[in-house]
Amino acid sequence: MIESRTHAAAALFRRDMKLAFRRLGESLLPLFFLFTVIVLIPLGVGPGPNLLSRMAPGMVWVAALLASLLALEHLFRPDLEDGTLEQWFVGERAVYARVMARLLSHWLVTGLPVIVFSPLAAEMLNLPRHALGTLIVSLVIGTPALSLLGGLAASLTLSTRGASVLLSILIFPLIVPLVIFATGAVSMAADSLDPGAHLGLLAAFTILSLTLAPIGIAAALRMNLE
Amino acid sequence: MIWKTLKIWFHKLGSAPSFYRFARVVSPWLWFGFAVTAAYGLYLALYVVPPDYQQGDSARILYIHVPAAWQAMFIYLVMTILAIIALIWRIRLTEILAMSCAPIGAALTLVCLVTGSLWGKPMWGTWWEWDARLTSMLVLLFIYIGIMGLYAAFDDRRKGARIASVLIIAGAVNIPIIHFSVEWWNTLHQGATIKLTGESSMDPSMLPPLIWMVISTKLFFGAALLDRARNELLDQDRSKKWVARQVLETSS
Amino acid sequence: MIPELSHASYVWTSYSVFGVIVAWQFIQPLIRRKRLVDSMLEAEAERRAARRNQQ
Numbered sequence: 123m124i125e126s127r128t129h130a131a132a133a134l135f136r137r138d139m140k141l142a143f144r145r146l147g148e149s150l151l152p153l154f155f156l157f158t159v160i161v162l163i164p165l166g167v168g169p170g171p172n173l174l175s176r177m178a179p180g181m182v183w184v185a186a187l188l189a190s191l192l193a194l195e196h197l198f199r200p201d202l203e204d205g206t207l208e209q210w211f212v213g214e215r216a217v218y219a220r221v222m223a224r225l226l227s228h229w230l231v232t233g234l235p236v237i238v239f240s241p242l243a244a245e246m247l248n249l250p251r252h253a254l255g256t257l258i259v260s261l262v263i264g265t266p267a268l269s270l271l272g273g274l275a276a277s278l279t280l281s282t283r284g285a286s287v288l289l290s291i292l293i294f295p296l297i298v299p300l301v302i303f304a305t306g307a308v309s310m311a312a313d314s315l316d317p318g319a320h321l322g323l324l325a326a327f328t329i330l331s332l333t334l335a336p337i338g339i340a341a342a343l344r345m346n347l348e
Numbered sequence: 349m350i351w352k353t354l355k356i357w358f359h360k361l362g363s364a365p366s367f368y369r370f371a372r373v374v375s376p377w378l379w380f381g382f383a384v385t386a387a388y389g390l391y392l393a394l395y396v397v398p399p400d401y402q403q404g405d406s407a408r409i410l411y412i413h414v415p416a417a418w419q420a421m422f423i424y425l426v427m428t429i430l431a432i433i434a435l436i437w438r439i440r441l442t443e444i445l446a447m448s449c450a451p452i453g454a455a456l457t458l459v460c461l462v463t464g465s466l467w468g469k470p471m472w473g474t475w476w477e478w479d480a481r482l483t484s485m486l487v488l489l490f491i492y493i494g495i496m497g498l499y500a501a502f503d504d505r506r507k508g509a510r511i512a513s514v515l516i517i518a519g520a521v522n523i524p525i526i527h528f529s530v531e532w533w534n535t536l537h538q539g540a541t542i543k544l545t546g547e548s549s550m551d552p553s554m555l556p557p558l559i560w561m562v563i564s565t566k567l568f569f570g571a572a573l574l575d576r577a578r579n580e581l582l583d584q585d586r587s588k589k590w591v592a593r594q595v596l597e598t599s600s
Numbered sequence: 601m602i603p604e605l606s607h608a609s610y611v612w613t614s615y616s617v618f619g620v621i622v623a624w625q626f627i628q629p630l631i632r633r634k635r636l637v638d639s640m641l642e643a644e645a646e647r648r649a650a651r652r653n654q655q
Contacts, residue, residue, distance in 0.1 A: 279498065302532070399605075412614050466610045591640070
């Protein structure tokens, strides 16, 4: 039973990854988007290094958020349209495992590239060098929660009209604590203070969304199919 | 015995026509009760309570601001309970009631935000301060709007109500965390500013108008909820026989 | 009758905002109900007219 579930999830994950690699350009679009946001900020507020380094923690995170938002609309939509989503709910009912597999591939496509390229973004925004480690740690802990809560918003709006606008309205309140804890940690580190408390809360928030969001996603997906 | 009659009463109320009749009879009384208690509460707030020694008469905004904030949060609690019942037992009436809560909660959150801003202008010198409570009320407003938007985005009302109920519960889990995080963020970034409703001990004379306003907002919620739920029921059942009997015969 | 208040404009605006929003919560369901009933009556009248034409 458990074996067949992992099997179903692994098959889905392999398929998603294969697709992501086949459309590599498309998969990397969120990353390019992130950098357009990061270039726009100095153009908007001026290139003064002091101002930029104060804003950097928030800006890198907001850019990461916007980048992950881009791919959300298509998280479950293609499966709904070609009918494969319905198959998730027949047979072994490996819904939970499949949801986790899909979220993992979403994170690998949107979250991981942001983490990998965050040193570059941090440098462009003049983030103090000693805060870089904290920025990376906060992204590693926090971006999975971004995928989880984004997945929840995507599953809720799956079969609605005007899903993309609604999706961004729904996701904003859900991720308020995430943004506060994550940028708080980086700001603390930038001010040479201990970011431990912020990072701990961030981890707690991610664990909480890891336990609850998939349940909500599975329920919302089923209701959308009814 | 009492339990049994209560159960029968509950089942009867669960059917659409009897709820419709119940709401039609009860809602005017609740509106009346709201008008009386609000009038008395506002009379106390404006005439009886002495002005605050620090804030002058602007402190009288408290009697709108605080009851609205409390009621907006209380409505979220009620809505969450209704959403849980709706998801577990699939009772249509609780779906309708939960969905009818959202616009009322949003309205009171808006009252809280606008009065907070109006109070903030003379106290802080700006219309908007990133005060912890105002900020979390703003997030609450977004959650309410999200619920209303999600419900409205489905053609199938019952499906929309159930999916919005999932969002309501997700919001209920998140609201305490949001509140805590915003408070924390605020203390780290700002230090102490003047708080609108302070930790300073409340003068005993402030309590009666506050209590009356709290009661009146509760009655207001009940009345508005029944009115909205009644409309929703009418809309969903527009082709049912009982609606024809209720509506067409009384109005023609 | 009307009490003299400091910051009077802020206090009165707050109270009227409360009044307006509460009033809107009272009026809006009335308007919606009227629209609903009207549309139902209209549909009923059409149905009757169709039946008469058939006969």
